[in-house]
Amino acid sequence: MNQDWISFQEMFYPRKRARSVSQDVRAPIYLVEDQGLVISASSEGEDLSPWLGLPVQEAIERYAYLSKDRKVVTFTRQDVDRWILESTTHPNFYEQVEFLRQQAAPQGGTQFNPHFVIQAMNSWWGKVLPSAYGIYLSIQPPAPTSSAATSGSAAAAPSQAGVPPVKHLLMLVRRGKFDQFHEPDLSSLGNDRRHRPDHVVKYLTEKHLVPVQGVFVSANEWQEWADAANAARAGNPWRKVAQSMKANRTQLVPFRWGVASLIATRAFL
DSSP, X not given: OOBOHHHHHHHHSOOOOOOOTTSOOOOOEEEEEETTEEEEEEOTTXXXXXXXXXBHHHHHHHTHHHHTTSOEEEEEHHHHHHHHHHHTTSSSHHHHHHHHHHHHGGGTOOOOOOOHHHHHHTTGGGGTSOSEEEEEEEEEOOOOOSHHHHHTTTTTOXXXXXXXXXXXXXXXXXXXXXXXXXXXXXXXXXXXXXXXXXXXXXXXXXXXXXXXXXXXXXXXXXXXXXXXXXXXXXXXXXXXXXXXXXXXXXXXXXXXXXHHHHHHHHHTO
């Protein structure tokens, strides 16, 4: 499979647990209406199924305790159907989703902030990487919490020998566009080589005939970076990436000075 959207979604935009309706949430509520009736209702992490089938205004009034002080954005079914049809002219699902977000924005859709790694691949990484390249992300199991970890030896090993990654994803970019994204099949490498970062990256480079940059990081670090990107008070995620690289908790394979220098520069902008 050249474009595995499920793996892409799980890597960069993992599904969040549904929140209790009693919680104080302020995410926008999105409705799709057909002839005045709600046929779709959604908000990040919430179950709004009781809204379905109700007249739009009645739904908002009946569930005022949910919609108070929150943006409620309504789209017509005709518009949504037209956007979906027009999106099929784009070559892959990733670009189709981006097109749909652009269409929804003028009508009140929330500005979508791509994952900080995706933003980098679409912008400044292109300054140091060739027109065709690959990024292999390997998320490793959390480092064991033992006396060795306390001394620092376990924390300094993002790739644990013989331990499969929690998840991994290969993304190929050609001329600034995502060409492929999927979990690569490493079975032909054998049990020993598939757990060696240098062998994995060399294999992917030779298989796809493009330079591949491997990034090996623990699940804990990956989540910490995402939290930093999602919360303004947590700081610049690239600063955390740079700190993790300096402490050998994240591996670039192969180590490219151009990529490392650019990450360090972004960390302090």
